[in-house]
Amino acid sequence: MPLKQNQESILDLYQTQELRMAELYTAFARRFSMDREFWQRMAREERLHARIVSSLKTAAAKGVLLFDPGRVDTHDIAAMTARIETLMHQGAQEVMDRVMALSHAMEIESSLVESGVFTQFKALTDKAREVLRRLNNESLDHAAWVRRVLDSDATFPDAPLQAGGHLIWTESLSVNDSRLDDQHRLLFALINDLADLRLSGAPRETLLKVVQRMIAFSDAHFGSEDDVMIASDFPRFDAHRLEHQLFLGQIRRFLNDYSAGREQLSDEILAFLKRWWFHHTAQSDRQYALWILEHGRQA
C-alpha cells in the first residue's frame, strides 16, 4: 500500500477508536447517574481526540508525511476497537456494575498508553509530534482520573459507622487544623441529619434544603482547603481539587434530578456520601495534613 494511503487508513482506525471510546463513556454516563458528570467529561475529551486525529488525516491527505507507518500494528488498533465495542454492549446491560465500568475504563486508557499507541508513531512534523504527545498525555490523565474515582469510594469498604448508621468523626481523621476539622465534623453531621430525616419520613422539601446546605458547606470547605494547600505549596493540589470538583459535579447533578423528582434519596446515595467523605478525609485530606506537618506553611 502506498505510504500516504497507509497513513490515512491507520489514522482512520485511530479516529474510530476515539469515537468508540466517546460512545462507551456516553453509555456509562446514561447508566451511572452518580458519575454522570465524570463520564460526560471523559466522552467530550474523546470526541475532541477524534477531531484532533481527523486534523492529522487532513494533513495526510495533502501528502504531508506525518509518521513512519512501519512501526504501527494495525491489528492492535482494530483489536482494541473491537474490545471497546464489546464493552459497549455489556455496558448497556445490567451485567455491568459501576465498579466494573470504572475498572474497564481504566484498563482501556492505561493499555492505550502502555501499548505505546501514540508513541509508536515516529512523528515527522512538529504538529504531528505535538498531537501525539497530547493524545498520549491525556490518555494517561484519563487513567489517573478513573483511578481516583475508583479509589475515592468504590474499591474501599463502607465507612465505619456508629450504631444508627451515623458517620463518626474521630481524632484519627484530624488534619491538624481546628477550623478544617470543625468543617469536617459539620459536614459529617449534615450527612447524618440527612439519613435521619429520610428515616423519619421528612418531606422532600426538608431533605432538599439539607442537601443544598451540604453542597454550600462543601463548596466553602473546599475553598478553605484550597487556601491551605496553596499556602503550603502542596504538590498534589491539582489532583486534590479535581476530586473536589468531581464530587460537587456528582452531587449537584443529583440535586437537580432530585428537585425535578427524577431521583430518590436512596440508600445508595447516602452510602456514597458517607463513603466519599470518610475516605476523602481519611486519605486525600490526610496527604496535605502530612505534607504541612513536614514542610510547614508559608503564611
Ligand SMILES: [Fe+2]
Ligand atoms: Fe482519547
Ligand SMILES: [Fe+2]
Ligand atoms: Fe476536607
Ligand SMILES: [Fe+2]
Ligand atoms: Fe479535600
